[in-house]
Amino acid sequence: MTGIILHHYGASPFSEKVRIAFGIKGLAWHSVTIPPAMPKPDLLPLTGGYRKTPVMQIGADVYCDTQIILREIERRHPAPGLFPGLARGLAEGTAFWADHQLFGAAVAVAFGIMGEHMPDAFLEDRSKFSGRPIDRTKLKLQAAVMTGTLRAHLGWIEQALADGRVFLYGDAPSLADLAVYHCVWFVRERAKSDALADYAKLNAWADRMKGFGHGEKIDLTSAAALQIARESEPAPVSGGVAANALGLSAGSRVTVTPDDTGRDPVTGELVALDAQSVTLRRDSPETGVVHVHFPRAGFVLVPAKA
Structure with missing residues (x-):
């Protein structure tokens, strides 16, 4: 299965932002209900420690924060568009x-x-x-x-x-x-x-x-979502690591941390970086190899401590 999996809970306002996008685009999606508060034992292995809601998973690719979630939905399902022209x-x-x-x-x-x-x-x-x-x-x-x-x-x-x-x-x-x-x-x-x-x-x-509603929601267990990650491979990345003031290159150990709330750092191997996004490679027994994607705005990227 390589379809959209949204890890969320019903009362989450940021999740509603994504759910309405599904409705606008008329998408079917898989719903994994997560706890509104810690602990989140089946979510953190996917994200590497990021605890905010929602998180989107497609196979072994994990998207943290609605900025990058909605960009990826738009890339995969461009019509009707959410980014009007100029x-x-x-x-x-x-x-x-x-x-x-x-x-x-x-x-x-x-x-x-x-x-x-x-x-x-x-x-x-x-x-x-x-x-x-x-x-x-x-x-x-x-x-x-x-x-x-x-x-x-x-x-x-x-x-x-x-x-x-x-x-x-x-x-x-x-x-x-x-x-x-x-x-x-x-x-x-x-x-x-x-x-x-x-x-x-x-x-x-x-x-x-x-009135747009939420599209077609299909329930999925968190255990099934972890199994999907284990049985999948991350999609190939394009663009590599752009030149940056920190001198980071592909393979550098880095941490990514939200700059406002839920400041739990995620550590991994840098595989892609540009002006708007950063992608880390992580490996765990629960998920196998995954790529975890973050936006740049609202997050702090630094070299990991030795």
Whole structure:
């Protein structure tokens, strides 16, 4: 099997970003449900330690972070496209803003509403994940503070949609729509917040995005996914390792670490590097040889310590 496998869980907003992409493209995909909090015993062997959600697997190729997941989906299934013409760079930039600035505000608002129902173990996990303590007693106040920030950010989207456009960059949805939508989805659909109720254009747009659905989901066990990795070989890489300021070359031992949250380094052998992506070769008893792919933006690449 060399089809798309998404390791995710239902309440994950970043997973919703990818699931809606499946709906836009009308794709069938295999779904492996992973725990929302650590431990994740069947995921970490695939990624080498990266714990964020979602992760996409195709055979023995593993894609970490929705930036590179969506680029790979687009490469393999280019129609309908998610990167509209000359606006490709703008869509990527908008998505990076949404994934970091907008998402931070959305999380604060959503946690303020849902926090009293969250188990202590989950909040403890998220404290470790974020690198700062989460105090249940302060979540509602933080949500109230960040509601203004959320409305300010999404006010720009409301204004952009006021000229009658159907999606952010025209008549078809793009990566930018997916990235903004997953933040709106978290607040509107998961937390059931009314903080955005008066943004009529935004809500009509969000309804259009929701209407794409998730494509055709086929359940798969995590054990089966690991077996697929073991029985597969990574796809050949192209381009090799580009010249870089660190002096890294093919075969160098390196680590890749998220620069915001979930800062668990992944160590492997460098096999490909360019301005937008980095690929590591890893080998483990659970998976055999895999290639683990990361984007460059939002991640720190350094030589591994001896």
